[in-house]
Amino acid sequence: MKLATVLHAVLLGSNTIFALRDDPTTDPPLPSIRRSRLSDGLKTLFFAHEDRDTTPPTVAYNQNCAGAVLTGAGYRSVTGTLQIPSIKLPPGANRDKLHAVSAWIGIDGEHACPNSMLQVGVDMYLNNSISQYWAWFEWFPNHSTYLTDFAIRAGDTLTMNITAASLSSAEFAITNHRTGQRDSATLTDPAAAAAAAPLLCGFSTEWMVEDFSASDGVPLVDFGGVAFTGAQFATDSGVTGGVEAAEMAGVKETADGQVVIECEKVGGDEVTCLYRGDAGTNT
Numbered sequence: 001m002k003l004a005t006v007l008h009a010v011l012l013g014s015n016t017i018f019a020l021r022d023d024p025t026t027d028p029p030l031p032s033i034r035r036s037r038l039s040d041g042l043k044t045l046f047f048a049h050e051d052r053d054t055t056p057p058t059v060a061y062n063q064n065c066a067g068a069v070l071t072g073a074g075y076r077s078v079t080g081t082l083q084i085p086s087i088k089l090p091p092g093a094n095r096d097k098l099h100a101v102s103a104w105i106g107i108d109g110e111h112a113c114p115n116s117m118l119q120v121g122v123d124m125y126l127n128n129s130i131s132q133y134w135a136w137f138e139w140f141p142n143h144s145t146y147l148t149d150f151a152i153r154a155g156d157t158l159t160m161n162i163t164a165a166s167l168s169s170a171e172f173a174i175t176n177h178r179t180g181q182r183d184s185a186t187l188t189d190p191a192a193a194a195a196a197a198p199l200l201c202g203f204s205t206e207w208m209v210e211d212f213s214a215s216d217g218v219p220l221v222d223f224g225g226v227a228f229t230g231a232q233f234a235t236d237s238g239v240t241g242g243v244e245a246a247e248m249a250g251v252k253e254t255a256d257g258q259v260v261i262e263c264e265k266v267g268g269d270e271v272t273c274l275y276r277g278d279a280g281t282n283t
């Protein structure tokens, strides 16, 4: 990515098989503070070059998102397989307080395409010892949509894929290999529907783990580790590949604070992210 570039993160979607979260009859039983997904409808800043370490491997630290980002042009498809972790309370944290993390793949999470972004992912919440996992998709600037019928539990392996046939139309799919359940939908860019200018750009694609502490004041849950395996992209000119050329982002919750999510590339098509928080920074 360009050094002066600021990266962002967030969301997309529509299909009648999915209930919009705003419908109270189909809302997942999310903790009460969240009528919408954390950071919903925002392009969350996740990357600023000033925070870059000067020694290789280069990692850009920010307060929201950790993972791998490829920048360029023509990104049309992204995929990755996620092993759902058990989540637990950070040491010393208040068990009555909601803790969360999210893992997602996306196109155009990066700032170069400020008005559109397509994502599919899984939110993980822990409140009073209860873990909840919710799959969602979002085409920013629309709000995210939870896949309320999509069952997930710790230990499941999910494959997620986004494929954009054009800059205004895309399909996403998510498969749970334990249950065999597959949800998918063809989506239209919300801006296209409104005859507005900003559409998807295809300037970046990303595999990310998101911390909502800074954006929503919801502390990071201890997720242990999360890996995206089979991390692959495709461009409109038929170029395919993994994450070899990706830049890495990590989360520091404050500018001078400790790193709480650290990621690395493994073997060209895997991104592994570890929880590094501890009591005092994440309670």
Ligand SMILES: *[C@@H]1O[C@H](CO)[C@@H](O)[C@H](O)[C@H]1NC(C)=O
Residues within 6 Å of the ligand: 012, 013, 014, 015, 138, 139, 142, 187, 188, 189, 190
């Ligand atoms: C965006 O929101 C509009 C209005 O609710 C809806 O009709 C459309 O299907 C949504 N599209 C996506 C991709 O979320």
Ligand SMILES: *[C@@H]1O[C@H](CO)[C@@H](O)[C@H](O)[C@H]1NC(C)=O
Residues within 6 Å of the ligand: 030, 031, 032, 033, 096, 097, 098, 127, 128
């Ligand atoms: C956490 O769960 C308790 C019930 O166990 C509930 O009263 C509380 O509202 C929940 N917290 C949030 C943030 O939703």
Ligand SMILES: *[C@@H]1O[C@H](CO)[C@@H](O)[C@H](O)[C@H]1NC(C)=O
Residues within 6 Å of the ligand: 077, 078, 079, 161, 162, 163, 232, 233, 234
């Ligand atoms: C996503 O799924 C589609 C349809 O199965 C496939 O053609 C495409 O190659 C996948 N994308 C990636 C990056 O693997």
